[in-house]
Amino acid sequence: MNRKQKKTLYRILGSLAMLAVIIPLCHFFAFPAPLEFILYVPPYLLVGGDILRKAGKGIKNRQVFDENFLMAVATLGAIGLGEYTEGVAVMLFYQIGELFQSVAVGRSRKSITALMDIRPDYANVIRDGQIEKTDPEEVAVGTVIVVNPGEKIPIDGVVVEGSAALNTGALTGESLPRDVSIGDEVISGCISMNGRLMIKTTKKFGDSTVSLILDLVENSAMKKSRSENFITKFARYYTPAVCFGALALAVLPPVIRLFLSADPNWGTWIFRALTFLVISCPCALVISIPLSFFGGIGCASSNGILVKGSNYLEALSKAGYMVFDKTGTLTKGEFEVAQIFTAEGVTKEELLEAAAYAESSSSHPISVSLRSAYGKLIDQARLGAIEEKAGRGVSAEVDGRTVLAGNLRLMEESGVRVSAEHNEGTVCYVAADGCYLGCILIADAVKPTAVRALAELKRRGIRKNVMLTGDGEQTAAMVARELGIDEFHSGLFPNDKVALVEQLLEQKNEKETLAFVGDGINDAPVLSRADIGIAMGAMGSDAAMEAADIVLMDDDPAKIALAMRIAAKTLSIVRENIVFALGVKACCLILGALGYADMWLAIFADVGVMVLAVANAARALTIRA
């Protein structure tokens, strides 16, 4: 509790203590009304003085219809009607409710910001041989900083000494540590788990990853969703409407009764109108909606999903089309040996060894993948002359034999008979001394979580998933089949992708949204064209963080499904709160107008509903992965 809240608490307690004496006193001794009135004035003023003052200022500034005014009129009215206890009690409970709300909101705010607490407090700089703790803001680019085990890396940089396993959990929500050593780039926000690192900074603190993320999350609350704007607008009309309703309730029925020459019952109707006013406070609604969204955004960022505004969370929950870039998003973006087909009498190891040796001097991704599949060191002594055959492959002397490794054309030109042709992905055929050994299928491997993620997205309401790629038709078809993609387009150039997304945007029906998922590096135009642009694997990439609406810090497709789950859950909490708060209020307003609701029910309708709505909103924080 802060100072202001404590002060309110003391005032409430003081007022309660006074009432504890005054109420029994008035009960046992029948004081005359004026004396009773005087007795009730101190506890009323103690607890409600500031409300009266604010209401007065509101009137002076022509801002009549606010909560303070409602409470002042309601309680003063009750006192005017001789309901002293009720008048003071209403004010008291109103203040208790406000205090409770203030504390609850403060708590949620704190727990959300704690989730996102990646701000480093200091940087260790070496000065005159001594390690000194300084403000990260003051560290110049190129300074060497020291990060001890257990400490957060404060600024992006390059390791110049030492090695360590880094916990990137605060950024990615991923618990698997990442090993770094000399020469590796490291980004701020990671925690060194075991080693002491010397890091030469490459950026200012303000441009470092942590700062970018913090800015992004802080600004996310500024981009308001339609639900939030709806509520704000609603409140703008609602409060005056209720005030006029109350006025009508106080005046019309008695006047009509007068015309019907019945007893006008002024007291009853005015009291009902006051109850009406107490019920009507719009705060539960106005607070719970942004709080739910903020909780959802907080929950997402603790899982390494940065959402740039509640509007995007809202849009994501309505996504019907999801368009994926293939390479780097659904697939790893690295070539890997997928399958090995050997000729008769040849073992897989022999085939791989021959291919790896033949391709040992090349840095082409395919050669790299062959060598990494082979897994052993290349013994240069076994190698003779190597001849690159442009567009076809390579011919190399290995252990005195002439090994050919390359495409079908190379085999045909050399007169090698290939037993079976394969046309999916990239195929490397291998022959030795004119004798066919087999072929190796090399493909960009699908990410292990991609299949499950796509299935879950389907369950979460994605009607159609589309894959776009610059690769050839056959490779694309293979990946699409493996993943269960509904539609794919291959052989695309970057500007084709924009055109295709525009086509799809026209195809989808109006209520659903289209999300595009890419790696953010060369997808910027598409990311901004889609309703929701999602960039993956953006850790450390400023460009991706800039272009996208939702940023996934690591490159796990499962996070897209998680983001959708969080969006859906947050929106359902928002809807619950709108329906619940409005529903209870409407019921209580009707009951109040009909005379079935007393002040106590009115207080519940105001404070109780708000507390319940805030508690419900807090659930958004704990959506499970």
Added chain:
Amino acid sequence: MKKTYDVEVDCANCAAKMEEAVQKTAGVKDASLSFMTLKLKVEFEDGADEKAVMKEALKNCRKIEDDCEILF
């Protein structure tokens, strides 16, 4: 020019009204106030004097919510 300020305000409804008041202040192009982060982001008109505009904005806010504060 865009700037972000810390804000002190107690209730969400008041925050919404403060946002409106700042938006209507002369020299302010757009403003957004988040009750959750207690931050006010103001986009100024070209050539507006930041201090003077914010002083006026705070005055307008005080009219609606007496004990609010904008730290600038």
